[in-house]
Amino acid sequence: MRSVVTLFTFLLPIAFAKSYAQTKLKVITYSIKYGENPFENKSNIEDVGKFLYDMQADFVALQAVDSVTTRSGKVNQPQEFEQITSLYKVFSASQQIDNGKTGILLLSKWPITSTRIIKLPDNKLGTPQTAIIADVKMEGNKSMTFICANLDDKYGANRENQLNAITKAANTDNPVIFAGNLNIDPADLEFDSIKKKWQDTGNSAYTYDFNGTQKRIDYILLSKKNTWNVVEYKVYPQRYSDHFPVVTKLEVF
Known part of the structure:
Protein backbone atom coordinates (compact mmCIF):
# COMPACT_ATOMS: atom_id res chain seq x y z
CA MET A 1 0.00 0.00 0.00
CA ARG A 2 2.83 2.36 0.89
CA SER A 3 4.46 1.87 -2.53
CA VAL A 4 1.19 2.77 -4.28
CA VAL A 5 0.85 5.96 -2.24
CA THR A 6 4.48 6.84 -2.89
CA LEU A 7 4.05 6.31 -6.63
CA PHE A 8 0.90 8.45 -6.70
CA THR A 9 2.66 11.24 -4.79
CA PHE A 10 5.60 11.07 -7.18
CA LEU A 11 3.36 11.30 -10.26
CA LEU A 12 1.28 14.25 -9.08
CA PRO A 13 3.70 17.02 -10.14
CA ILE A 14 4.33 15.22 -13.42
CA ALA A 15 0.61 15.01 -14.14
CA PHE A 16 0.19 18.70 -13.33
CA ALA A 17 3.06 19.65 -15.62
CA LYS A 18 1.64 17.57 -18.45
CA SER A 19 -1.79 19.17 -18.07
CA TYR A 20 -0.33 22.33 -19.62
CA ALA A 21 2.04 20.63 -22.04
CA GLN A 22 2.31 22.77 -25.14
CA THR A 23 -0.86 24.77 -24.60
CA LYS A 24 -0.66 27.25 -27.47
CA LEU A 25 -2.04 30.77 -27.11
CA LYS A 26 -2.23 34.02 -29.04
CA VAL A 27 -2.40 37.23 -26.98
CA ILE A 28 -2.93 40.87 -27.98
CA THR A 29 -2.56 44.13 -26.10
CA TYR A 30 -3.63 47.38 -27.74
CA SER A 31 -4.25 50.90 -26.46
CA ILE A 32 -6.85 52.21 -28.93
CA LYS A 33 -7.18 55.91 -27.96
CA TYR A 34 -10.95 55.54 -27.49
CA GLY A 35 -11.41 54.52 -31.11
CA GLU A 36 -10.18 57.73 -32.67
CA ASN A 37 -7.46 57.81 -35.30
CA PRO A 38 -5.16 60.61 -34.04
CA PHE A 39 -3.71 61.14 -37.51
CA GLU A 40 -7.05 61.62 -39.25
CA ASN A 41 -9.23 62.70 -36.28
CA LYS A 42 -11.99 60.26 -37.11
CA SER A 43 -13.49 57.11 -35.61
CA ASN A 44 -11.85 53.85 -36.56
CA ILE A 45 -13.67 51.33 -34.36
CA GLU A 46 -14.48 49.22 -37.41
CA ASP A 47 -10.79 49.09 -38.42
CA VAL A 48 -9.71 48.07 -34.92
CA GLY A 49 -12.52 45.53 -34.73
CA LYS A 50 -11.56 43.98 -38.07
CA PHE A 51 -7.93 43.73 -36.96
CA LEU A 52 -8.96 41.94 -33.77
CA TYR A 53 -11.31 39.62 -35.64
CA ASP A 54 -8.63 38.73 -38.19
CA MET A 55 -6.13 37.95 -35.42
CA GLN A 56 -8.39 35.28 -33.85
CA ALA A 57 -6.64 35.65 -30.49
CA ASP A 58 -7.26 33.70 -27.30
CA PHE A 59 -6.89 36.80 -25.11
CA VAL A 60 -7.11 40.52 -25.86
CA ALA A 61 -6.29 43.41 -23.52
CA LEU A 62 -7.56 46.80 -24.72
CA GLN A 63 -6.91 50.13 -23.06
CA ALA A 64 -8.42 53.61 -23.56
CA VAL A 65 -11.82 52.11 -24.39
CA ASP A 66 -14.91 54.34 -24.22
CA SER A 67 -18.47 53.49 -23.31
CA VAL A 68 -21.15 55.90 -24.63
CA THR A 69 -19.01 59.04 -24.34
CA THR A 70 -19.83 62.10 -26.42
CA ARG A 71 -16.34 62.18 -27.90
CA SER A 72 -16.76 58.66 -29.34
CA GLY A 73 -20.27 59.25 -30.70
CA LYS A 74 -22.11 57.56 -27.81
CA VAL A 75 -20.93 54.16 -29.03
CA ASN A 76 -20.77 51.33 -26.49
CA GLN A 77 -17.31 50.19 -27.55
CA PRO A 78 -17.05 47.18 -25.19
CA GLN A 79 -20.30 45.84 -26.63
CA GLU A 80 -19.13 46.54 -30.19
CA PHE A 81 -15.89 44.61 -29.70
CA GLU A 82 -17.74 41.73 -28.04
CA GLN A 83 -20.05 41.44 -31.04
CA ILE A 84 -17.27 41.78 -33.65
CA THR A 85 -14.94 39.23 -32.06
CA SER A 86 -17.50 36.88 -30.44
CA LEU A 87 -15.23 36.78 -27.38
CA TYR A 88 -16.25 36.90 -23.72
CA LYS A 89 -15.78 40.40 -22.29
CA VAL A 90 -15.12 42.22 -19.02
CA PHE A 91 -15.09 46.04 -19.02
CA SER A 92 -13.79 48.17 -16.16
CA ALA A 93 -14.37 51.93 -16.14
CA SER A 94 -11.54 53.90 -14.59
CA GLN A 95 -13.10 57.33 -15.12
CA GLN A 96 -16.39 59.08 -15.75
CA ILE A 97 -15.70 61.34 -18.72
CA ASP A 98 -17.56 63.25 -21.44
CA ASN A 99 -21.03 62.02 -20.37
CA GLY A 100 -19.84 58.40 -20.35
CA LYS A 101 -17.02 56.17 -19.14
CA THR A 102 -13.53 55.21 -20.25
CA GLY A 103 -11.41 52.32 -19.10
CA ILE A 104 -10.04 48.90 -20.04
CA LEU A 105 -11.54 45.89 -21.77
CA LEU A 106 -10.55 42.24 -21.42
CA ILE A 117 -11.43 44.37 -10.62
CA ILE A 118 -8.92 46.20 -8.46
CA LYS A 119 -8.54 49.94 -8.12
CA LEU A 120 -4.88 50.73 -8.53
CA PRO A 121 -3.13 52.98 -5.98
CA ASP A 122 -2.47 56.52 -7.22
CA ASN A 123 -1.83 58.65 -4.10
CA LYS A 124 -4.63 60.90 -5.37
CA LEU A 125 -2.32 62.01 -8.17
CA GLY A 126 -2.31 61.10 -11.83
CA THR A 127 -5.15 59.40 -13.67
CA PRO A 128 -7.33 56.85 -11.82
CA GLN A 129 -6.73 53.35 -13.15
CA THR A 130 -7.98 49.81 -12.57
CA ALA A 131 -6.88 46.28 -13.44
CA ILE A 132 -9.02 43.32 -14.50
CA ILE A 133 -7.97 39.87 -13.29
CA ALA A 134 -9.90 37.05 -14.92
CA ASP A 135 -9.67 33.30 -14.37
CA VAL A 136 -10.67 31.25 -17.40
CA LYS A 137 -11.38 27.60 -18.06
CA MET A 138 -9.72 26.16 -21.15
CA GLU A 139 -9.68 22.83 -22.97
CA GLY A 140 -8.94 19.79 -20.87
CA ASN A 141 -10.21 21.55 -17.72
CA LYS A 142 -7.07 23.70 -17.62
CA SER A 143 -7.19 27.08 -15.86
CA MET A 144 -5.41 30.29 -16.82
CA THR A 145 -5.37 33.80 -15.35
CA PHE A 146 -5.33 36.81 -17.66
CA ILE A 147 -4.76 40.39 -16.48
CA CYS A 148 -5.51 43.61 -18.35
CA ALA A 149 -4.28 46.96 -17.01
CA ASN A 150 -3.37 50.53 -17.88
CA LEU A 151 -0.86 52.14 -15.51
CA ASP A 152 -0.45 55.81 -14.62
CA ASP A 153 0.95 57.97 -17.41
CA LYS A 154 2.40 60.75 -15.22
CA TYR A 155 4.14 59.50 -12.08
CA GLY A 156 6.76 56.75 -11.83
CA ALA A 157 6.05 56.18 -8.14
CA ASN A 158 2.42 55.46 -8.96
CA ARG A 159 3.39 53.02 -11.68
CA GLU A 160 5.73 51.20 -9.28
CA ASN A 161 2.97 50.89 -6.67
CA GLN A 162 0.43 49.83 -9.26
CA LEU A 163 2.74 47.17 -10.65
CA ASN A 164 3.33 45.86 -7.11
CA ALA A 165 -0.43 45.75 -6.45
CA ILE A 166 -1.06 43.74 -9.61
CA THR A 167 1.80 41.34 -8.88
CA LYS A 168 0.42 40.73 -5.38
CA ALA A 169 -3.12 40.22 -6.68
CA ALA A 170 -1.82 37.74 -9.28
CA ASN A 171 -0.78 35.24 -6.60
CA THR A 172 -2.37 32.08 -7.98
CA ASP A 173 -1.43 28.54 -8.97
CA ASN A 174 -2.59 29.25 -12.52
CA PRO A 175 -0.23 30.34 -15.27
CA VAL A 176 -0.65 34.13 -15.53
CA ILE A 177 -0.51 36.46 -18.53
CA PHE A 178 -0.41 40.19 -17.75
CA ALA A 179 -0.93 42.59 -20.66
CA GLY A 180 -1.47 46.30 -21.10
CA ASN A 181 -0.18 49.80 -21.54
CA LEU A 182 2.16 50.08 -18.58
CA ASN A 183 3.60 53.48 -19.53
CA ILE A 184 7.02 52.13 -18.56
CA ASP A 185 9.91 52.47 -20.98
CA PRO A 186 12.88 50.07 -20.61
CA ALA A 187 14.99 53.12 -19.66
CA ASP A 188 12.71 53.86 -16.66
CA LEU A 189 13.57 52.70 -13.13
CA GLU A 190 10.26 50.83 -12.87
CA PHE A 191 11.38 48.48 -15.62
CA ASP A 192 13.63 46.77 -13.06
CA SER A 193 10.48 45.67 -11.20
CA ILE A 194 9.09 44.17 -14.39
CA LYS A 195 12.27 42.16 -14.94
CA LYS A 196 12.34 40.93 -11.32
CA LYS A 197 8.70 39.88 -11.12
CA TRP A 198 7.66 38.93 -14.66
CA GLN A 199 8.98 37.30 -17.80
CA ASP A 200 9.00 39.84 -20.64
CA THR A 201 7.91 38.47 -24.01
CA GLY A 202 9.16 41.42 -26.07
CA ASN A 203 12.16 43.10 -27.59
CA SER A 204 13.29 46.65 -28.28
CA ALA A 205 10.62 47.50 -30.86
CA TYR A 206 8.69 50.63 -29.91
CA THR A 207 4.93 50.38 -29.36
CA TYR A 208 4.05 54.09 -29.17
CA ASP A 209 4.70 56.60 -31.94
CA PHE A 210 3.23 60.09 -31.95
CA ASN A 211 4.56 63.56 -32.75
CA GLY A 212 8.12 62.28 -33.03
CA THR A 213 8.09 60.39 -29.71
CA GLN A 214 8.74 56.68 -29.97
CA LYS A 215 8.69 54.45 -26.89
CA ARG A 216 8.16 50.87 -25.87
CA ILE A 217 5.43 51.07 -23.20
CA ASP A 218 3.01 48.23 -24.07
CA TYR A 219 3.78 44.77 -22.71
CA ILE A 220 2.72 41.15 -22.57
CA LEU A 221 4.24 39.61 -19.45
CA LEU A 222 4.26 36.06 -18.09
CA SER A 223 4.36 34.50 -14.63
CA LYS A 224 7.90 33.39 -13.79
CA LYS A 225 6.85 30.27 -11.91
CA ASN A 226 5.73 28.63 -15.16
CA THR A 227 7.67 27.40 -18.17
CA TRP A 228 6.85 29.41 -21.29
CA ASN A 229 8.02 29.43 -24.86
CA VAL A 230 7.57 32.68 -26.79
CA VAL A 231 6.99 31.39 -30.31
CA GLU A 232 6.50 34.82 -31.85
CA TYR A 233 6.47 38.46 -30.74
CA LYS A 234 5.32 41.12 -33.17
CA VAL A 235 4.44 44.81 -33.07
CA TYR A 236 2.04 45.54 -35.91
CA PRO A 237 2.54 48.95 -37.59
CA GLN A 238 -1.18 49.76 -37.69
CA ARG A 239 -1.90 53.52 -37.67
CA TYR A 240 -5.29 53.30 -35.98
CA SER A 241 -3.99 54.78 -32.71
CA ASP A 242 -0.92 56.47 -31.24
CA HIS A 243 -0.04 52.97 -29.98
CA PHE A 244 0.64 49.85 -32.03
CA PRO A 245 -0.97 46.47 -31.28
CA VAL A 246 1.40 43.95 -29.71
CA VAL A 247 0.79 40.27 -30.50
CA THR A 248 2.48 37.20 -29.07
CA LYS A 249 2.17 33.50 -29.75
CA LEU A 250 2.97 31.47 -26.67
CA GLU A 251 3.28 27.96 -25.34
CA VAL A 252 2.99 27.10 -21.67
CA PHE A 253 4.24 23.79 -20.32
Whole structure:
Protein backbone atom coordinates (compact mmCIF):
# COMPACT_ATOMS: atom_id res chain seq x y z
CA MET A 1 0.00 0.00 0.00
CA ARG A 2 2.83 2.36 0.89
CA SER A 3 4.46 1.87 -2.53
CA VAL A 4 1.19 2.77 -4.28
CA VAL A 5 0.85 5.96 -2.24
CA THR A 6 4.48 6.84 -2.89
CA LEU A 7 4.05 6.31 -6.63
CA PHE A 8 0.90 8.45 -6.70
CA THR A 9 2.66 11.24 -4.79
CA PHE A 10 5.60 11.07 -7.18
CA LEU A 11 3.36 11.30 -10.26
CA LEU A 12 1.28 14.25 -9.08
CA PRO A 13 3.70 17.02 -10.14
CA ILE A 14 4.33 15.22 -13.42
CA ALA A 15 0.61 15.01 -14.14
CA PHE A 16 0.19 18.70 -13.33
CA ALA A 17 3.06 19.65 -15.62
CA LYS A 18 1.64 17.57 -18.45
CA SER A 19 -1.79 19.17 -18.07
CA TYR A 20 -0.33 22.33 -19.62
CA ALA A 21 2.04 20.63 -22.04
CA GLN A 22 2.31 22.77 -25.14
CA THR A 23 -0.86 24.77 -24.60
CA LYS A 24 -0.66 27.25 -27.47
CA LEU A 25 -2.04 30.77 -27.11
CA LYS A 26 -2.23 34.02 -29.04
CA VAL A 27 -2.40 37.23 -26.98
CA ILE A 28 -2.93 40.87 -27.98
CA THR A 29 -2.56 44.13 -26.10
CA TYR A 30 -3.63 47.38 -27.74
CA SER A 31 -4.25 50.90 -26.46
CA ILE A 32 -6.85 52.21 -28.93
CA LYS A 33 -7.18 55.91 -27.96
CA TYR A 34 -10.95 55.54 -27.49
CA GLY A 35 -11.41 54.52 -31.11
CA GLU A 36 -10.18 57.73 -32.67
CA ASN A 37 -7.46 57.81 -35.30
CA PRO A 38 -5.16 60.61 -34.04
CA PHE A 39 -3.71 61.14 -37.51
CA GLU A 40 -7.05 61.62 -39.25
CA ASN A 41 -9.23 62.70 -36.28
CA LYS A 42 -11.99 60.26 -37.11
CA SER A 43 -13.49 57.11 -35.61
CA ASN A 44 -11.85 53.85 -36.56
CA ILE A 45 -13.67 51.33 -34.36
CA GLU A 46 -14.48 49.22 -37.41
CA ASP A 47 -10.79 49.09 -38.42
CA VAL A 48 -9.71 48.07 -34.92
CA GLY A 49 -12.52 45.53 -34.73
CA LYS A 50 -11.56 43.98 -38.07
CA PHE A 51 -7.93 43.73 -36.96
CA LEU A 52 -8.96 41.94 -33.77
CA TYR A 53 -11.31 39.62 -35.64
CA ASP A 54 -8.63 38.73 -38.19
CA MET A 55 -6.13 37.95 -35.42
CA GLN A 56 -8.39 35.28 -33.85
CA ALA A 57 -6.64 35.65 -30.49
CA ASP A 58 -7.26 33.70 -27.30
CA PHE A 59 -6.89 36.80 -25.11
CA VAL A 60 -7.11 40.52 -25.86
CA ALA A 61 -6.29 43.41 -23.52
CA LEU A 62 -7.56 46.80 -24.72
CA GLN A 63 -6.91 50.13 -23.06
CA ALA A 64 -8.42 53.61 -23.56
CA VAL A 65 -11.82 52.11 -24.39
CA ASP A 66 -14.91 54.34 -24.22
CA SER A 67 -18.47 53.49 -23.31
CA VAL A 68 -21.15 55.90 -24.63
CA THR A 69 -19.01 59.04 -24.34
CA THR A 70 -19.83 62.10 -26.42
CA ARG A 71 -16.34 62.18 -27.90
CA SER A 72 -16.76 58.66 -29.34
CA GLY A 73 -20.27 59.25 -30.70
CA LYS A 74 -22.11 57.56 -27.81
CA VAL A 75 -20.93 54.16 -29.03
CA ASN A 76 -20.77 51.33 -26.49
CA GLN A 77 -17.31 50.19 -27.55
CA PRO A 78 -17.05 47.18 -25.19
CA GLN A 79 -20.30 45.84 -26.63
CA GLU A 80 -19.13 46.54 -30.19
CA PHE A 81 -15.89 44.61 -29.70
CA GLU A 82 -17.74 41.73 -28.04
CA GLN A 83 -20.05 41.44 -31.04
CA ILE A 84 -17.27 41.78 -33.65
CA THR A 85 -14.94 39.23 -32.06
CA SER A 86 -17.50 36.88 -30.44
CA LEU A 87 -15.23 36.78 -27.38
CA TYR A 88 -16.25 36.90 -23.72
CA LYS A 89 -15.78 40.40 -22.29
CA VAL A 90 -15.12 42.22 -19.02
CA PHE A 91 -15.09 46.04 -19.02
CA SER A 92 -13.79 48.17 -16.16
CA ALA A 93 -14.37 51.93 -16.14
CA SER A 94 -11.54 53.90 -14.59
CA GLN A 95 -13.10 57.33 -15.12
CA GLN A 96 -16.39 59.08 -15.75
CA ILE A 97 -15.70 61.34 -18.72
CA ASP A 98 -17.56 63.25 -21.44
CA ASN A 99 -21.03 62.02 -20.37
CA GLY A 100 -19.84 58.40 -20.35
CA LYS A 101 -17.02 56.17 -19.14
CA THR A 102 -13.53 55.21 -20.25
CA GLY A 103 -11.41 52.32 -19.10
CA ILE A 104 -10.04 48.90 -20.04
CA LEU A 105 -11.54 45.89 -21.77
CA LEU A 106 -10.55 42.24 -21.42
CA LEU A 107 -11.65 39.76 -24.09
CA SER A 108 -11.29 35.99 -23.82
CA LYS A 109 -11.94 33.11 -26.20
CA TRP A 110 -12.42 30.93 -23.14
CA PRO A 111 -15.26 31.09 -20.58
CA ILE A 112 -14.47 33.38 -17.66
CA THR A 113 -15.04 31.61 -14.34
CA SER A 114 -14.23 34.50 -11.99
CA THR A 115 -13.32 38.16 -12.23
CA ARG A 116 -11.69 40.66 -9.90
CA ILE A 117 -11.43 44.37 -10.62
CA ILE A 118 -8.92 46.20 -8.46
CA LYS A 119 -8.54 49.94 -8.12
CA LEU A 120 -4.88 50.73 -8.53
CA PRO A 121 -3.13 52.98 -5.98
CA ASP A 122 -2.47 56.52 -7.22
CA ASN A 123 -1.83 58.65 -4.10
CA LYS A 124 -4.63 60.90 -5.37
CA LEU A 125 -2.32 62.01 -8.17
CA GLY A 126 -2.31 61.10 -11.83
CA THR A 127 -5.15 59.40 -13.67
CA PRO A 128 -7.33 56.85 -11.82
CA GLN A 129 -6.73 53.35 -13.15
CA THR A 130 -7.98 49.81 -12.57
CA ALA A 131 -6.88 46.28 -13.44
CA ILE A 132 -9.02 43.32 -14.50
CA ILE A 133 -7.97 39.87 -13.29
CA ALA A 134 -9.90 37.05 -14.92
CA ASP A 135 -9.67 33.30 -14.37
CA VAL A 136 -10.67 31.25 -17.40
CA LYS A 137 -11.38 27.60 -18.06
CA MET A 138 -9.72 26.16 -21.15
CA GLU A 139 -9.68 22.83 -22.97
CA GLY A 140 -8.94 19.79 -20.87
CA ASN A 141 -10.21 21.55 -17.72
CA LYS A 142 -7.07 23.70 -17.62
CA SER A 143 -7.19 27.08 -15.86
CA MET A 144 -5.41 30.29 -16.82
CA THR A 145 -5.37 33.80 -15.35
CA PHE A 146 -5.33 36.81 -17.66
CA ILE A 147 -4.76 40.39 -16.48
CA CYS A 148 -5.51 43.61 -18.35
CA ALA A 149 -4.28 46.96 -17.01
CA ASN A 150 -3.37 50.53 -17.88
CA LEU A 151 -0.86 52.14 -15.51
CA ASP A 152 -0.45 55.81 -14.62
CA ASP A 153 0.95 57.97 -17.41
CA LYS A 154 2.40 60.75 -15.22
CA TYR A 155 4.14 59.50 -12.08
CA GLY A 156 6.76 56.75 -11.83
CA ALA A 157 6.05 56.18 -8.14
CA ASN A 158 2.42 55.46 -8.96
CA ARG A 159 3.39 53.02 -11.68
CA GLU A 160 5.73 51.20 -9.28
CA ASN A 161 2.97 50.89 -6.67
CA GLN A 162 0.43 49.83 -9.26
CA LEU A 163 2.74 47.17 -10.65
CA ASN A 164 3.33 45.86 -7.11
CA ALA A 165 -0.43 45.75 -6.45
CA ILE A 166 -1.06 43.74 -9.61
CA THR A 167 1.80 41.34 -8.88
CA LYS A 168 0.42 40.73 -5.38
CA ALA A 169 -3.12 40.22 -6.68
CA ALA A 170 -1.82 37.74 -9.28
CA ASN A 171 -0.78 35.24 -6.60
CA THR A 172 -2.37 32.08 -7.98
CA ASP A 173 -1.43 28.54 -8.97
CA ASN A 174 -2.59 29.25 -12.52
CA PRO A 175 -0.23 30.34 -15.27
CA VAL A 176 -0.65 34.13 -15.53
CA ILE A 177 -0.51 36.46 -18.53
CA PHE A 178 -0.41 40.19 -17.75
CA ALA A 179 -0.93 42.59 -20.66
CA GLY A 180 -1.47 46.30 -21.10
CA ASN A 181 -0.18 49.80 -21.54
CA LEU A 182 2.16 50.08 -18.58
CA ASN A 183 3.60 53.48 -19.53
CA ILE A 184 7.02 52.13 -18.56
CA ASP A 185 9.91 52.47 -20.98
CA PRO A 186 12.88 50.07 -20.61
CA ALA A 187 14.99 53.12 -19.66
CA ASP A 188 12.71 53.86 -16.66
CA LEU A 189 13.57 52.70 -13.13
CA GLU A 190 10.26 50.83 -12.87
CA PHE A 191 11.38 48.48 -15.62
CA ASP A 192 13.63 46.77 -13.06
CA SER A 193 10.48 45.67 -11.20
CA ILE A 194 9.09 44.17 -14.39
CA LYS A 195 12.27 42.16 -14.94
CA LYS A 196 12.34 40.93 -11.32
CA LYS A 197 8.70 39.88 -11.12
CA TRP A 198 7.66 38.93 -14.66
CA GLN A 199 8.98 37.30 -17.80
CA ASP A 200 9.00 39.84 -20.64
CA THR A 201 7.91 38.47 -24.01
CA GLY A 202 9.16 41.42 -26.07
CA ASN A 203 12.16 43.10 -27.59
CA SER A 204 13.29 46.65 -28.28
CA ALA A 205 10.62 47.50 -30.86
CA TYR A 206 8.69 50.63 -29.91
CA THR A 207 4.93 50.38 -29.36
CA TYR A 208 4.05 54.09 -29.17
CA ASP A 209 4.70 56.60 -31.94
CA PHE A 210 3.23 60.09 -31.95
CA ASN A 211 4.56 63.56 -32.75
CA GLY A 212 8.12 62.28 -33.03
CA THR A 213 8.09 60.39 -29.71
CA GLN A 214 8.74 56.68 -29.97
CA LYS A 215 8.69 54.45 -26.89
CA ARG A 216 8.16 50.87 -25.87
CA ILE A 217 5.43 51.07 -23.20
CA ASP A 218 3.01 48.23 -24.07
CA TYR A 219 3.78 44.77 -22.71
CA ILE A 220 2.72 41.15 -22.57
CA LEU A 221 4.24 39.61 -19.45
CA LEU A 222 4.26 36.06 -18.09
CA SER A 223 4.36 34.50 -14.63
CA LYS A 224 7.90 33.39 -13.79
CA LYS A 225 6.85 30.27 -11.91
CA ASN A 226 5.73 28.63 -15.16
CA THR A 227 7.67 27.40 -18.17
CA TRP A 228 6.85 29.41 -21.29
CA ASN A 229 8.02 29.43 -24.86
CA VAL A 230 7.57 32.68 -26.79
CA VAL A 231 6.99 31.39 -30.31
CA GLU A 232 6.50 34.82 -31.85
CA TYR A 233 6.47 38.46 -30.74
CA LYS A 234 5.32 41.12 -33.17
CA VAL A 235 4.44 44.81 -33.07
CA TYR A 236 2.04 45.54 -35.91
CA PRO A 237 2.54 48.95 -37.59
CA GLN A 238 -1.18 49.76 -37.69
CA ARG A 239 -1.90 53.52 -37.67
CA TYR A 240 -5.29 53.30 -35.98
CA SER A 241 -3.99 54.78 -32.71
CA ASP A 242 -0.92 56.47 -31.24
CA HIS A 243 -0.04 52.97 -29.98
CA PHE A 244 0.64 49.85 -32.03
CA PRO A 245 -0.97 46.47 -31.28
CA VAL A 246 1.40 43.95 -29.71
CA VAL A 247 0.79 40.27 -30.50
CA THR A 248 2.48 37.20 -29.07
CA LYS A 249 2.17 33.50 -29.75
CA LEU A 250 2.97 31.47 -26.67
CA GLU A 251 3.28 27.96 -25.34
CA VAL A 252 2.99 27.10 -21.67
CA PHE A 253 4.24 23.79 -20.32
